Amino acid sequence: VRTLYFDGEKSSLMAIDQTKLPSELKYIEIFTPRQLFEAISTLAVRGAPAIGVAAALGLYAIALRLEDKDTRGFRYSFKKIASFISSSRPTAVNLFTSCGRMIASLEYGESIEEIKASLKKTAFDIEREDVEMCHAIGRHGQALIKDGARVLTHCNAGSLAAVEYGTALAPVYEAVKNGRTVHVYAGETRPLLQGARLTCFELTRAKIKTTLICDSAASFLMQSGGVDLVIVGCDRMAKNGDFANKIGTLSLAVNAAYYEVDFYVALPSSTFDENLPDGKGIIIEERKPEEVTDMFFSSPISPAGVGVYNPAFDITPHTLVTGYITEKGIFKKPPI
Amino acid sequence: VRTLYFDGEKSSLMAIDQTKLPSELKYIEIFTPRQLFEAISTLAVRGAPAIGVAAALGLYAIALRLEDKDTRGFRYSFKKIASFISSSRPTAVNLFTSCGRMIASLEYGESIEEIKASLKKTAFDIEREDVEMCHAIGRHGQALIKDGARVLTHCNAGSLAAVEYGTALAPVYEAVKNGRTVHVYAGETRPLLQGARLTCFELTRAKIKTTLICDSAASFLMQSGGVDLVIVGCDRMAKNGDFANKIGTLSLAVNAAYYEVDFYVALPSSTFDENLPDGKGIIIEERKPEEVTDMFFSSPISPAGVGVYNPAFDITPHTLVTGYITEKGIFKKPPI
Numbered sequence: 001v002r003t004l005y006f007d008g009e010k011s012s013l014m015a016i017d018q019t020k021l022p023s024e025l026k027y028i029e030i031f032t033p034r035q036l037f038e039a040i041s042t043l044a045v046r047g048a049p050a051i052g053v054a055a056a057l058g059l060y061a062i063a064l065r066l067e068d069k070d071t072r073g074f075r076y077s078f079k080k081i082a083s084f085i086s087s088s089r090p091t092a093v094n095l096f097t098s099c100g101r102m103i104a105s106l107e108y109g110e111s112i113e114e115i116k117a118s119l120k121k122t123a124f125d126i127e128r129e130d131v132e133m134c135h136a137i138g139r140h141g142q143a144l145i146k147d148g149a150r151v152l153t154h155c156n157a158g159s160l161a162a163v164e165y166g167t168a169l170a171p172v173y174e175a176v177k178n179g180r181t182v183h184v185y186a187g188e189t190r191p192l193l194q195g196a197r198l199t200c201f202e203l204t205r206a207k208i209k210t211t212l213i214c215d216s217a218a219s220f221l222m223q224s225g226g227v228d229l230v231i232v233g234c235d236r237m238a239k240n241g242d243f244a245n246k247i248g249t250l251s252l253a254v255n256a257a258y259y260e261v262d263f264y265v266a267l268p269s270s271t272f273d274e275n276l277p278d279g280k281g282i283i284i285e286e287r288k289p290e291e292v293t294d295m296f297f298s299s300p301i302s303p304a305g306v307g308v309y310n311p312a313f314d315i316t317p318h319t320l321v322t323g324y325i326t327e328k329g330i331f332k333k334p335p336i
Numbered sequence: 337v338r339t340l341y342f343d344g345e346k347s348s349l350m351a352i353d354q355t356k357l358p359s360e361l362k363y364i365e366i367f368t369p370r371q372l373f374e375a376i377s378t379l380a381v382r383g384a385p386a387i388g389v390a391a392a393l394g395l396y397a398i399a400l401r402l403e404d405k406d407t408r409g410f411r412y413s414f415k416k417i418a419s420f421i422s423s424s425r426p427t428a429v430n431l432f433t434s435c436g437r438m439i440a441s442l443e444y445g446e447s448i449e450e451i452k453a454s455l456k457k458t459a460f461d462i463e464r465e466d467v468e469m470c471h472a473i474g475r476h477g478q479a480l481i482k483d484g485a486r487v488l489t490h491c492n493a494g495s496l497a498a499v500e501y502g503t504a505l506a507p508v509y510e511a512v513k514n515g516r517t518v519h520v521y522a523g524e525t526r527p528l529l530q531g532a533r534l535t536c537f538e539l540t541r542a543k544i545k546t547t548l549i550c551d552s553a554a555s556f557l558m559q560s561g562g563v564d565l566v567i568v569g570c571d572r573m574a575k576n577g578d579f580a581n582k583i584g585t586l587s588l589a590v591n592a593a594y595y596e597v598d599f600y601v602a603l604p605s606s607t608f609d610e611n612l613p614d615g616k617g618i619i620i621e622e623r624k625p626e627e628v629t630d631m632f633f634s635s636p637i638s639p640a641g642v643g644v645y646n647p648a649f650d651i652t653p654h655t656l657v658t659g660y661i662t663e664k665g666i667f668k669k670p671p672i
Binding site: 221 | 358521523524526527532536537540541545548549550552555556557559586591593594620629639644645647650651
């Protein structure tokens with residue numbers, strides 16, 4: 001399954017509605033700013049690489065429908081929309097980079113048609129680069145995975161988090177392709193359960209042995225010697241190697257260090273933020289309390305009026321990272 | 337609210353059905369072996385101290401209804417039932433201790449009426465001791481809680497886990513009684529959400545400031561300096577201070593050590609297991625996969641056929657414990 005693609009006939013972005021998985025595999029069609037913003041903010045499209053590509057292809061679909069008659073108006077409208085889309089989520093840097101590249105490509109072209117061609121090229125470049133980077137991450141990362149390895153992952157940084165193949169799961173897919181047996185432990189990833197819903201969905205579909213655990217069971221699993229290595233994805237990496245990823249990643253890193261289990265981050269270079277010296281500058285999205293108290297439940301699981309702290313991400317210091325798996329190779333130090 | 341009590345008129349154990357909280361506050365009546373076994377195994381009655389008291393009072397209610405006509409038959413029937421009840425859950429030692437004490441008190445009495453009186457005394461002793469120990473834990477432990485302190489706890493080791501007052505929350509209640517302001521962070525405690533459902537229920541009822549977090553957010557909260565100390569309960573403690581508690585406790589201990597946040601275990605001495613040299617001998621209950629995949633959900637959150645590893649407890653090594661809060665005081669070393 002391809003997480004998202006540009007439908008040439010409809011001139012629209014098509015994306016799997018990931019809020020419906022695993023019970024329903026359904027694509028949504030996106031061609032307006034509001035649709036694109038909502039697809040990203042409600043997590044129908046999620047995962048840093050996928051968000052980046054969706055923003056690019058979605059903005060191209062929107063550009064094709066702009067009604068401005070002169071290049072100045074066209075550029076103005078597009079910029080306004082791109083910065084609106086850029087605000088749909090605060091943490092993943094891929095979103096800002098994609099919107100920025102699309103805005104920059106407005107400058108190439110003398111006519112609206114030429115500008116549209118420039119936007120098209122940039123959008124498809126971003127998509128192609130994502131696919132290539134994920135496959136390269138897989139080829140480099142597979143060397144870490146021995147036959148019979150037990151890999152713990154968190155959230156979903158698999159094919160559903162990118163156009164295909166994914167980041168953290170790319171080494172697993174590649175190792176399996178090379179004939180090795182891999183057993184993945186998937187942390188369920190509260191509150192929105194991307195591990196239980198998405199990682200288990202794509203891995204069981206690929207017939208890879210998968211065991212679901214509650215996030216809080218990871219420490220006990222490592223203590224029992226059940227984990228050979230941890231591989232997680234990344235939403236934004238600072239220059240010193242600190243990185244933001246789904247809430248719960250930090251706890252895994254602290255535990256992995258304590259048990260001396262290797263802890264790897266898989267990330268395409270589109271996730272690097274060269275403007276940030278360290279993790280302290282990363283804005284952590286706080287999402288609504290109902291994700292914790294009500295989500296998926298018919299009635300609230302906690303009493304009315306209780307406070308809720310619901311950070312969507314946390315920041316893992318580079319001191320806890322064994323290595324960074326990128327499309328250029330595996331690095332012990334942050335590769336920027 | 338009293339978690340459980342013996343109703344003299346009905347000659348039955350009455351216990352809050354904790355699977356119904358927080359939406360419904362309802363007592364169930366228990367007077368048969370099957371009812372008592374099910375109340376414990378389904379977690380209607382849960383929390384190591386509460387399980388111990390429920391076993392004692394429940395066995396007394398059952399004894400009052402035994403139809404054996406001679407003391408030998410009575411003792412035989414009671415022992416058989418007590419060992420059945422003893423098998424209702426494997427981890428909390430209070431259950432075995434209570435059943436053992438009830439069996440031992442069969443020896444006091446020449447007639448069935450005298451034996452029943454002996455069972456009654458033991459059952460009410462166990463209940464009274466639990467209440468006294470919890471209050472003493474509160475009086476000792478409150479010294480650790482400064483005005484404005486932010487306390488992180490896991491699962492529910494509050495009044496609902498005992499007859500009243502609780503263990504890990506007893507110091508909080510006592511500090512509040514002494515006029516101090518306390519802010520409790522409650523880990524939701526997947527899979528069965530005792531933190532979200534029970535701890536939030538009893539603390540908001542007691543008008544104590546409470547913030548619910550996903551278990552995996554605790555590390556980020558500690559990293560941000562948001563936690564002054566961690567206090568958890570205990571299901572069984574070995575001689576060297578290793579202890580079993582709800583799955584997720586171990587991860588909090590590892591994180592607390594990493595961030596140098598004080599980590600305390602509150603436990604009455606009924607939770608000590610003098611026969612165990614260390615935590616390796618503690619049997620960890622593995623509960624059914626559906627608790628993770630289906631519990632509270634209208635449809636499964638993960639695809640059919642995925643494996644699930646669902647340990648209900650984990651074992652925290654004594655090396656990660658700052659101190660043990662017991663009814664006799666606070667100890668740096670295991671108090672047995």
